[in-house]
Amino acid sequence: MKSPRDVFGEVLIELGKKDERIVVLNGDLATSTKTIHFQKKFPKRHFNMGICEQHMMSVAGGMASEGFVPIVSTFAVFAAGRAYDQIRQCIAYPRNNVKIMATHPGLAVGADGATHQALEDIALMRALPNMTVLAPSDEIETRQAIEKAVAWNGPVYIRIGRAELPRIQDQSYCFEIGKGSLVKEGRDVTIVSHGIMTWHAIESAKLLAKEGIEAEVISMAAIKPLDKEIILQSAKKTKAVMTLEDHSIYGGLGSAVAEAVTTTHPVWMDIMGVEDAFGQSGTVEELFGHYGLDRNTVVKRIKKLLVKKGKIGTENL
Numbered sequence: 001m002k003s004p005r006d007v008f009g010e011v012l013i014e015l016g017k018k019d020e021r022i023v024v025l026n027g028d029l030a031t032s033t034k035t036i037h038f039q040k041k042f043p044k045r046h047f048n049m050g051i052c053e054q055h056m057m058s059v060a061g062g063m064a065s066e067g068f069v070p071i072v073s074t075f076a077v078f079a080a081g082r083a084y085d086q087i088r089q090c091i092a093y094p095r096n097n098v099k100i101m102a103t104h105p106g107l108a109v110g111a112d113g114a115t116h117q118a119l120e121d122i123a124l125m126r127a128l129p130n131m132t133v134l135a136p137s138d139e140i141e142t143r144q145a146i147e148k149a150v151a152w153n154g155p156v157y158i159r160i161g162r163a164e165l166p167r168i169q170d171q172s173y174c175f176e177i178g179k180g181s182l183v184k185e186g187r188d189v190t191i192v193s194h195g196i197m198t199w200h201a202i203e204s205a206k207l208l209a210k211e212g213i214e215a216e217v218i219s220m221a222a223i224k225p226l227d228k229e230i231i232l233q234s235a236k237k238t239k240a241v242m243t244l245e246d247h248s249i250y251g252g253l254g255s256a257v258a259e260a261v262t263t264t265h266p267v268w269m270d271i272m273g274v275e276d277a278f279g280q281s282g283t284v285e286e287l288f289g290h291y292g293l294d295r296n297t298v299v300k301r302i303k304k305l306l307v308k309k310g311k312i313g314t315e316n317l
Helices: 004-018 036-041 053-065 075-084 084-092 109-113 119-127 140-151 197-210 226-237 255-264 283-290 295-309
Strands: 022-026 044-046 069-073 098-101 132-134 155-162 181-184 187-193 215-219 222-224 240-248 268-274
Touching: 004 022, 004 036, 004 098, 004 140, 004 255, 022 036, 036 044, 036 053, 044 283, 053 069, 053 075, 053 084, 053 283, 075 084, 075 098, 075 119, 075 155, 098 140, 109 283, 119 132, 119 155, 119 222, 119 240, 119 255, 132 140, 132 240, 140 155, 187 197, 187 226, 187 255, 187 295, 197 215, 197 295, 215 226, 222 255, 226 240, 226 255, 240 255, 255 268, 268 295
Parallel strands: 022 044, 022 069, 069 098, 098 155, 132 155, 187 215, 187 240, 240 268
Antiparallel strands: 132 222, 181 215
């Protein structure tokens, strides 16, 4: 079990040693985002911009235009929301080489409550031209996503989780921007997920297997550009797709997958996420249960989808 934000802190130092162009801009949250490790190692390349997220994004755009590789870090709700205009005008529009590495996304932030739970950040960033959007699911995927993002030429938004997660990928895994990862094969339904929900997808698949339902699980760490090929291949096989994310049902992974499926190979589909609501304070378990993202609810929703498909009868609900 390891928190992606801890991995972020470790990888920053490794990348900083290799490339002196890398600078880190922090919104007065170095301890929480783990950029404090970079600050201690490279104090002259770390800039605490204070609680001035808009200014931080503008400065990052300017530094990128001068040849630096700025890594901007704050909570997702402040990065995507509070500084949206500056990201649009100073980073995405001129295609400046800025890496926005936002931590503490979704309901998984827990007790910090609605004001700190970003449930719309992917939707905001996905809508911006030139912006690449990543949301890795475990420590291995997080490490490689950060490395590939820094090497990528252009703006990137990465959603880096706070909660500790089990390892999903093995050491042979190779993350590529624009590619999803098949983590479990199945024939009855496709579950596409990212971040903390990929583990929940795997555990839900185990519960379904006890009832003779074989679920295929895809970790979609690259949300934009989206790997349409892996989704469509799986959809053609299973003829049913469920998306699962700790994010609003509007504009996130579910919307991206629906755009791909409905315009190319329509199948039965459902989108699971937070349904047009703000979060609230509580434990991760309490919040996932309240908003219907717990494994039992996931299993029930998938079975309802399979009734529509004709795989099972209503007596199995």
